[in-house]
Amino acid sequence: MLVIRPIIADDYSALMQCAEESGHGFTSLPVNEEMLRNRIAHSERSFAKHVVCPEDEGYLMVAEDTDTGEIAGTTAIEAAIGLEAPFYNYHLSTVVHASRRLGVHNTVQLLTLGNHYTGDTELCTLFLRTPWREGLNGRLLSKARFLMMAEHRHRFADVVFAEMRGVSDEEGNSPFWQWLKDNFFSIDFIHADYLTGIGAKGFIADLMPKLPIYVNLLSKEAQAVIGQVHDNTRPALRLLENEGFSCRGYVDIFDAGPTVECDVRNVETVRHSKRYTVEINDHHSEQQCLVANTSFTDFRAVASPLEVNDKAQTVVMTQEIADTLMVNTGEPVRFIEL
Template identity: 40%
Template sequence: MTYVLRAASIDDLDALYDLSKLTGGGFTNLPADRKVLGERLERSDASFAREGEVPDDDLYIFMLEDTETGAIRGTCQIFGRVGSTQPFYSYRLSTTTQHSAELDQTFRNQLLSLCNDLEGSSEVGGLFLHPAARAGGLGLLLARARYLFIKQHRPRFGDKLLAELRGVIDEGGHSHFWDAIAGRFFGMTFPEADAFNAVHGTQFIADLMPKTPIYVSLLPEAARAVIGQPHPSGRAAMRMLENEGLKYDHYLDIFDGGPTVVGDTDDVRTVKESDWYQLDGTLGDAKGEKMIVATGRLKDFRACHAMAEIDGDQIYMDEASIAALDVENGDRVLAIGRRL
């Protein structure tokens, strides 16, 4: 069985909507709303078709397809530049130190400050696999193929790359972090605010969120405990991001307190270590190495796992992967070893 990651199209709306209904909520980049998803697929189409080689307010959506059945089993996204049309808000967790000579004591307090520090960065997100396809390294394929796309189209992306991880929410879909801070100012539950943000964006945050720093010590213990913690289902994703070189630098999602990881785009491991090769035939008797291989520009982008062997600047691949990527001898492909 071979899976290929390809650019999404309007025809993928039904499949994307089916995936969105499986997320369990709190997944802003994949709301269970057909109208919104249709608009995002249209935006993705326009982004793939856009001329010019500079970062812009692009959204690139990709679909993971079973080449034998045509079934869609996953999706992922890249945002070309956050904060282009609406502010991109984060909380920055910092520490302030105060000393009292009279008491001869020093006190250190953590503060949450609303900021736009990460505006202009590119973002990877929206990665979701069908529950029946969470094996065989497909999550790794979706995650790393995005970086291969970025390398292939490097001028379209910023110098910084970020990823927001979903924070801790309870079985009822509620967030202690939201309830302790923003919920006091917005008059809506976390699921309501999350759904509103998914459809309308973050301008309402600018309108209503308090601008003054918030002392963490004033928050309930339940809220303090989840600051900077990913949802249990996102721990593996966070490890993959950290293995790529992205780091938690005390930026938090303003809704659920989940961690935002950040890194220099050119230092992301897959971007730095992948290389270009020329296809020079099918793999012979040698078993080769399992690799992630990508080809094609913009709308023609495709990526898959392949058994491959490298010889200088030449690459030999198994027949199924050659067919999935729709390449032939002499074509250039971008490849990297599967293991991080």
């Protein structure tokens, strides 16, 4: 069984293993000891912090296999991005160049650099290691964040978004970045992606073209991948689309992967999750649920069968599940039926 919990300092080696296995283009998990240790420390401070409204908190969690003690993956939420350092994106829009006198009418697309998501909440660092990519594990890793948001609403912004990894090959080469590199940057995609991951973003403002880019001036290869996702990212995108997320034309500035967003109030798991009290019994329910305790500093979430009584507003779980969630009879949990 996997349990989602806040990361601690002792998880550093496992986090580094996830970073190494995640591959190129996974900006939020750089293979850099200092950055990963700093991120763990920042997460520990964030979970312990008293929060009135979202600021620069970062909540990094891991999925622990309770049978082996191994770390199976990671998942995270950045409470409000772009407040300390600029957060850049491109917006893909359409403009019309027309002349009635000449009988010319051309529709063209533009990429415009901006900071649209400043202050919004970002979902990031969703990575599940290969041996655990089965059953409900992927959904647990993704949806646990929404159970947290539903229970602790004041810690997060009204809009939540996620950047999807764009198209790149096995060597980490991005067709979109190749065009930018040839014309503006002169550094490889892997290097640029790594610099962003460790927070060295100054080169973006220094070198990124400030004026809108006409898409039809890009290489055919670059045009073809705008708004497209990496094959390994398709399952994560489907999970978010099922939650109500959609792309409104914003794409990543490096690989042109789509950014998807949703109002927190409209996220399916947030809307349909329930807060019931616990009963403990050795039941044999077939109703699969994702369930989390209502603590923040000691947040726990698992996938488990529950016996749900809507009339009494109770859920019956085994002692093992209750112990994993750190809850007792009569205490509240938040869950979503699957």
